[in-house]
Amino acid sequence: MSLQLYNTLSGRKELFVPLKEGEVRMYVCGVTVYDSCHIGHARSLLTFDVLWRYLKFLGYHVIFVRNFTDLDDKIIQRAKEEKSRPDLIAARYIREFYRDSAALGLLSPTHEPKATEHIPEIISLIQTLEQKGAAYRIDGDVFFSVDRFPGYGKLSRRRLDELEAGARVEIDERKRSPMDFALWKASKEGEPFWESPWGKGRPGWHIECSAMSTKYLGQPFDIHGGGHDLIFPHHENEIAQSEGAFGLPFARYWIHNGFLNINQEKMSKSLGNIHTIQEILERHEATALRCYFLASHYRSPIDFSEQGLDEAEKSVERIHETIDRVDRSVQSSNGSKLDAGVLEAFRQEMGDDLNTPRALAFIFEEIRSLNRMLDEGRVEGLLPRVLALKRLGEVLGLLQQKPELFLSRKRERWMRSQGLSVEAVEELITRRDKARSAKQWSEADRIRTELQEKGITLEDTPGGTIWKVR
RNA sequence: GGCGGCGUACCCAAGUGGUUAAGGGAGAGGUCUGCAAAACCUCGAUGCAGCGGUUCGAAUCCGCUCGCCGCCUCCA
Known part of the structure; x- marks a missing residue:
């Protein structure tokens, strides 16, 4: 069964064919470690966790890179506020990230590079851009010249003149074009810095992803992902840098997950409507959150609600109950095959741009069917279907713990809260x-x-x- | 102003030209049960924001109207 993926670059679903047969190279923009992760991050993380699991399920060898942005203005700002150091702030939130990641049941990527550990690669990439005439320096800063990259805007479908017309950002008058962006920033007094051909400074935001993705995956590579909001300018700029430097296509399939809103508003500090992953997982099973997200297509916006999460928890409990029921009543025999029809039906749904809502619907149809068989005492042919179902649960990350463990954890949380x-x-x-x-x-x-x-x-x-x- | 998206039952949410419009949650009736619970069965949109149009046929394509949202600035 083939896999169709929606590619932001072309604006349509395309048949996914990796560059190298049997191998997929994928890069996803990770988090900037200046604060705790919230459920919007969780949605993105879970989306690409499922994509990764599914690609592996299809039999691909997958190299998955997800970075940490461990140096930028917000981290420096945070350090100032706390009278701490940027590296300590970053280290703290990286630790927190790993804790959240484990709680969410994310599989660890193949590589998790940090920007601060790739300064030589970044400097070298900027030098290449300078040599090509795509970058220019002013004082200790280096900027990318968007006019030197004809494809600028192809990902976000914007034209430079339109961008300039709508630009609301305060323009740095020294730049040649308003849309030019920093590759390297001279560091101010008291800020972290690295020695470079342009003096003491630090990388701009976009350049790290170009440098690190190419280092671990080469150029071009297969899949580049991230949140919908990263399309412009972040991913647009990554393309400009990487393609501008090497004259080769950068990433082949661009995948973006839809946003998560609260009461139809974006989550933001100023609105005070941020829910951290930690906070949500105090009240709900991680599996419930996962199921909640999977019930919507990954590109659709979600208006987050705790009621929805409660409903998802009930539905995922039904899956666990059924499998637990099977485990208690059917003798498992080794050598049992997985039901091919079940696996194929799943591929059919997932193959259509990861249609997890339909995949989930199929799983619930199986659940009902299995329960009926058990009710009627017809167990012949049941085991292969259950084994296949468990496999699907693993691919979606829904069945990472044994059903009885899910049920007992839920029980424990309730008992504790009620004393x-x-x-x-x-x-x-x-x-x-x-x-x-x-x-x-x-x-x-x-x-x-x-x-x-x-x-x-x-x-x-x-x-x-x-x-x-x- | 530019670009893009959305509006499907009480709630969430698939479906983008063709038999009876998935699935989950809630609800109603039933089977089972000492009674329950769970599970299973049955029933819930003659209709997919509204109005026109194209078509043998539209939730699905086209046009207009209304409502909501995102990006264009750091952002998953």
């Missing part, structure tokens, strides 16, 4: 069981009601009474 103890609950259940055996239904129901008021639901199954929260 309940497992022993007390199980004691009550034992008493109810005794009452039930004696057919003392009113006493049994009284205990069940008591537990229900504490958010605990009982299920009397043939194998005994099990309990769930909320």
Whole structure:
């Protein structure tokens, strides 16, 4: 089954064919480490985590690079505010990033380069641009000259004259053209700096991605991704730098995830509507957040809501419940094959520009079908389908933990928040069981009601009474 | 001003020319159960912002109108 991906560069879905057969080289813009990551970052991270997992599922060897921007104005600003140092600020938020990343269940990329560790490559790239006449220096600054790159604007579909007409940014009068951007910035007193042919300074924002992507992936490489907001100017500038320097295409497929809004507004510090990943994961399972995002197409904007997250949590719980039910009732035998039809149906949906909502819909159809088989006691042919389903769950990152672990974590969080103890609950259940055996239904129901008021639901199954929260 | 996107049931959300408009959550009825819960079954949009048009046929294409949003500035 083929994979079609929407390429921002062409503005349409294209058949994905990697440059080198069987191998995919992919670069995604990571975060600037000046503050905690929020759920908008989470959406982008999860989008490309799923793309990576899916490419591997298709059998590709994937080299995945995601950078850290560990030096820029915002980090310097933050350091000043805290009377700290930029490198310490960056180190702190990189640590936080790794913690969030683990909590979200992200697979680690092949490489996670930092801008500060690639200064020689950056300097060398700027020198190449200077030699080509695409860059010019003013005092200790070096700028890219957009007029020297005829393709400027091809990614964001803008023309230079339109950009200039609409430019609202305060223009640095020294620049030759208003859209020229900094490749290298002379450092001011007290700012971090590196020695360079242009004096003490530091890289501009865009140049690091050009330097690092090419170092690890070569040029051209297959996929370049990031948030929708990066199309202009960041990715446009990356193209200008890399193609301007080497005269080769830069990245072949440009993939951008849609934005996440809060109450139809962008998340921003000034609006005070930022939800950090950490904050959300205190109240919800990471799997629920993942499922919530997967229920929308990655390019569509999402208007974030906790209600939506609650609904997603219920639906993902159903997947876990079903698989747990299968695990409890069907003898697993080794050597079982994965059901080819299930895998193929999944590829069909995902192959259409990662249509995860449809892939998810298919999974729920399978869930219903499997439950019916179990209800009816028809277990022949069930195992291959369950194994295939588990595989799909892994590719989407939904089934990273065993179902019983998902259920018990949810239970623990509830018990902790309500100040309940497992022993007390199980004691009550034992008493109810005794009452039930004696057919003392009113006493049994009284205990069940008591537990229900504490958010605990009982299920009397043939194998005994099990309990769930909320 | 320029460029782009969106408006589908109570809520979320697929579907971009052709049999009965996915899926999830909520709701109603039923099977099962001591009663429940879970699971399963059934039922929920003669209609896809509105109005015109093209077509044998449109949620899907075209035009207009209304409403909402993003980018053009640091931003996932």
